[in-house]
Amino acid sequence: MPFREINSKMVEATVAPGQTLFSQRGAMLAYRGEVSFTPNIQGGQGGFVSMIGRRVAGEATPLMTVEGSGTVMFGHGGHHIQVINLSGDTLYVEADRLLAFDGSLQQGTMFMGSQGGVMGMVRGQVTGQGLFTTTLKGHGAVAVMAHGGVIELPITPGRDIHVDPQAYVAHHGEVRNKLSTAVGWRDMVGRGSGEAFQLELSGSGAVYVQASEEKL
Amino acid sequence: MFRLQGSKTLAVDLTGDAVKAKNGSMVAYDGRMTFKKMTGGGEGLRGMVSRRLTGEQMTVMEVSGQGTCYFADRASEINLVALHGEKLYVEASNLLATDAGLRTGTTFTGLRGGASGNGLFTTTVEGTGQAAIMSEGKAVLLRVSPQYPLMVDPGAYIAHQGNLRQQLQSGVNFRTLMGEGSGEAFQMRFEGDGLVYVQPSERNTVGGDV
Numbered sequence: 088m089p090f091r092e093i094n095s096k097m098v099e100a101t102v103a104p105g106q107t108l109f110s111q112r113g114a115m116l117a118y119r120g121e122v123s124f125t126p127n128i129q130g131g132q133g134g135f136v137s138m139i140g141r142r143v144a145g146e147a148t149p150l151m152t153v154e155g156s157g158t159v160m161f162g163h164g165g166h167h168i169q170v171i172n173l174s175g176d177t178l179y180v181e182a183d184r185l186l187a188f189d190g191s192l193q194q195g196t197m198f199m200g201s202q203g204g205v206m207g208m209v210r211g212q213v214t215g216q217g218l219f220t221t222t223l224k225g226h227g228a229v230a231v232m233a234h235g236g237v238i239e240l241p242i243t244p245g246r247d248i249h250v251d252p253q254a255y256v257a258h259h260g261e262v263r264n265k266l267s268t269a270v271g272w273r274d275m276v277g278r279g280s281g282e283a284f285q286l287e288l289s290g291s292g293a294v295y296v297q298a299s300e301e302k303l
Numbered sequence: 304m305f306r307l308q309g310s311k312t313l314a315v316d317l318t319g320d321a322v323k324a325k326n327g328s329m330v331a332y333d334g335r336m337t338f339k340k341m342t343g344g345g346e347g348l349r350g351m352v353s354r355r356l357t358g359e360q361m362t363v364m365e366v367s368g369q370g371t372c373y374f375a376d377r378a379s380e381i382n383l384v385a386l387h388g389e390k391l392y393v394e395a396s397n398l399l400a401t402d403a404g405l406r407t408g409t410t411f412t413g414l415r416g417g418a419s420g421n422g423l424f425t426t427t428v429e430g431t432g433q434a435a436i437m438s439e440g441k442a443v444l445l446r447v448s449p450q451y452p453l454m455v456d457p458g459a460y461i462a463h464q465g466n467l468r469q470q471l472q473s474g475v476n477f478r479t480l481m482g483e484g485s486g487e488a489f490q491m492r493f494e495g496d497g498l499v500y501v502q503p504s505e506r507n508t509v510g511g512d513v
Binding site for chain 1: 308309310311312327328329330331332333336373375376377378379
């Protein structure tokens with residue numbers, strides 16, 4: 088089910104019987120109709136194993152299940168909201184940036200350290216983002232939060248995109264990521280340009296970048 | 304080659320040339336880029352010394368390469384300014400990027416710096432090319448002509464260009480001292496011919512409490 092953007096900081100979702108929506112707990116602003124909100128202790132679908140995975144991964148953002156029939160408005164902390172429509176591909180996003188998403192999407196967590204070897208391991212530490220990222224796969228819509236507006240940059244073979252790890256929001260598609268360094272000897276002795284680490288994304292898909300280097 | 308992607312991200316297309324930008328403001332790029340911190344804002348030793356003294360120490364990096372580089376800073380709105388040989392006066396904290404060909408320097412602004420919560424010095428950008436300045440909320444561009452001077456809240460002032468004289472004027476009177484302040488104790492008065500950029504938000508100023 089699609090999200091309707093009311094303004095840059097608020098989205099509206101339509102819920103119909105038989106359909107489920109997950110949202111970050113407490114992100115509901117208003118609703119019309121007969122809608123119920125139940126805390127989702129399991130942290131989404133996928134049962135017990137997924138829950139454990141989430142605990143270990145630190146990707147345990149409390150979610151709630153939204154069901155019924157009506158429309159629900161979501162927003163959180165005055166953050167900007169970007170709606171991303173998935174058509175069969177996988178979205179990679181930090182769990183705390185998820186505002187709401189289609190219940191039909193398959194959830195999982197992915198160990199980012201497995202990409203890019205040692206630098207991948209370092210990435211989590213450097214960026215302040217976790218080593219694990221939530222994945223959503225299938226057909227449906229996702230509303231993602233960002234500080235400031237979001238730009239979407241396409242990634243095509245032969246056209247890699249480099250992103251400041253602090254400004255990175257999410258990406259989707261068949262994309263490889265690795266942490267690249269632009270660190271020379273000079274940067275090491277404290278004359279850095281402030282752009283010492285970059286996330287290098289290659290393949291085909293798109294990356295979402297926020298107009299700020301602040302975390303949510 | 305400066306263009307806005309949304310209102311909060313600056314995209315700069317580079318074809319082997321360079322751009323000066325606030326340190327750490329790159330959010331993404333494609334192509335090949337190199338980032339180099341500039342010593343003292345890139346005006347040699349004198350510039351560096353004056354920067355140290357004035358506190359207008361913006362740390363600048365030079366970005367050069369081929370491709371598109373995207374800049375943003377704390378979700379601020381970005382305004383593009385085209386300069387044709389004239390001088391732009393801007394607070395260092397509001398300057399995001401300039402063409403590498405533009406010269407940057409500092410000038411003494413007098414008392415108003417103290418009241419506006421900024422330093423006593425302001426950054427100048429001069430030459431021909433483009434600059435990107437930041438504001439909290441969308442900035443408006445107000446024209447000043449000899450018949451129409453303009454008064455601006457120091458906390459809402461961002462930048463100005465043209466042939467303008469500025470002075471700080473105080474609205475402090477007996478009532479203010481008796482504790483009935485209007486909250487608008489100080490204004491910047493601009494006279495002459497030029498443009499002033501004003502943001503719809505106020506930084507904390509000394510005058511704000513009076």
